[in-house]
Amino acid sequence: MSHAPVTVVGIGADGWPGLAPGSREALRHAEVLIGGPRQLDLLPGECTGERVAWPTPLRPAVPALLAAHAQRRVCVLASGDPMFYGIGRTLAEVLGAERLRVLPHPSSASYACARLGWALHDTDVLSLVGRPLPALTAALHDGRRLLLLSAGAGTPAEVAALLRERGYGPSRMTVLEQLGGDRERRIEETAVNWRHPAVDALNVIAIECRREPDALRTALTPGLPDEAFEHDGQLTKRHVRAATLAALAPAPGELLWDVGGGSGSIGIEWMRAHASCRAVAVERDPVRAGRITRNADALGVPALRVVTGRAPAALADLPTPDAVFIGGGLTAPGLLEACWQALPSGGRLVANTVTLESEALLTDWYRRHGGELTRLAVAHAVPVGGFTGWRQAMPVTQWSVGKR
Incomplete structure (x- = not known):
């Protein structure tokens, strides 16, 4: 059955009095x-359509x-601007944009920036x-301004606790209720100093980020400090990690397989490159798999998927990757073949090793592909008596290739 056009009306905490004439007219003539419930309760009796x-x-x-x-x-009623973290996106996906008529209201972010005197385009939402x-x-970056669309009455207290835990306790928080x-x-x-366990459920949280002087600094570029990760030594070290991410070349929306996840550092930094980047870390050791999850939470990418299992068998049901990183287990029978076959045309593969046996394997694949x-x-640089000398880390052989 084909759908008649659907009108989506944005409404704010000011309810019916705050609506434009066109929005009121649409609501008066609606049959459904x-x-x-909160939004429906804002409508007067003259809106006679069936309320669902x-x-x-x-x-x-x-x-x-x-x-x-x-x-x-x-x-359909939506809070503020229906196309800004609202129901409008879902309706467009279900019906198609051509069947939607959207009548937006100022978003809570617009209201908040108006109250605070912040430029919306310079504020992360x-x-x-x-x-x-x-x-x-x-x-979280020192000096940045954030607006958070709150999940409920207890969200500001939860945010304050996270800021304290992450070394951003001095950050100033402004909670704006019923904008x-x-x-x-x-x-x-x-x-x-936050002392409000609960506020009005309809709130927006503004944060002026201030980092404690001794808190870990996390940059946007790849190559976070090694101490940013919980690990047992199975960690792609900072400088090699930066070179590896450069070879993997993450782009918005792409999916990475991080095979032999270890501490999860490659998948985590891949996802930090852009909010829409996705990654699956495959790790055979359950203890390390749990560590990957903790690192992902601590570094702001809790959506990292962790698969506990031995590759290549654990790769069988994974979605098609845009890039694959192999950080361990290269000599496992069929692993490199399975990763190569899974890549579509244009996909990238990067593999690192420190052993001669795996280096010989990569050299063979380099000759072929x-x-x-x-x-x-x-x-x-390390102390040598009263002087300073160089301590060499194990060299890493890296093969990077794009699949034609």
């Missing part, structure tokens, strides 16, 4: 009004609910609604 509250969970229910009212005039709190960590409504309120305190074969050698 779909939204959250979204079920939980929402996303799986959308196609059937719209199909049930396919031949009626449907208005993250949603914590239905998303893990540790993802906030990747956005645009007659119960609008503002609470300001540093994260280290081309690419670049590189020897990476790093030395660190």
Whole structure:
């Protein structure tokens, strides 16, 4: 059954009085009004359409609910701007953009920046609604301004605790409640002094990031300090890691297989390159697999998927990668072949090794498929008696290649 056009109306805490005339007209003439209970309660009696509250969970229910009212005039209510972390994206995916008429309201981010005097285009906006709190960590940089779309009344206290844990206790937090409504309120305190276990459930959190002087500094470029990772020695060290990420060349939306994950450092830094980058770390040791998960949370990429199993068998059901990194187990029978076969045309493969046996294998594949074969050698200055000398780390042989 084909769907009639659906109108999506953004509404704020100011309710009916804050709506533009076109939005009011659409709501008055709707035969079906779909939204959250709080949004539906904002409508006056002159909106006579059948009121339908979204079920939980929402996303799986959308196609059937719209199909049930396919031949009626449907208005969907959304908070603020429906296309800004709102229901508008889901409706566009289900119905197609051509069947949507979107009437936006100012977003909570626009209201917040207006109240704070911040430039919206210079402010990083993250949603914590239905998303893990540790993802906030990747956005923490000294001097940056953040806006967080809160998941509920307890979110500011949880954010304050995370800021303290990550060395950002001096950060100033401003919680803006009921933006645009007659119960609008503002609470300001540093994260280290936050003393509000709960606030109004409809809130936005503004953060002015301030790092403690001795807190670990995490940059945007690849090559985080080795001490940023919990590890047992199975870690691609900082300078080699930076060279490896440069060869892997992450781009937005791409998927990496990190085979022989160890501490997860390559997959984690791949995902930190862009919010839409994805990675799967494959690690046979359950203890190390748990360590990868903890590192991913600590460094702001909790969406890193960890598969505990031995490659190549553990690779069988994984989604097609855009790039593959092999950091261990190169001599396992069939591993390199399985990774190469899984790559589509244009995909990249990077493999590192420190052993002669694996180096011989990479040399053979280099002869057959081309690419670049590189020897990476790093030395660190160390005390030698009363003087200073160089201590050489084990050289790393790296093969990087693009599949034609």
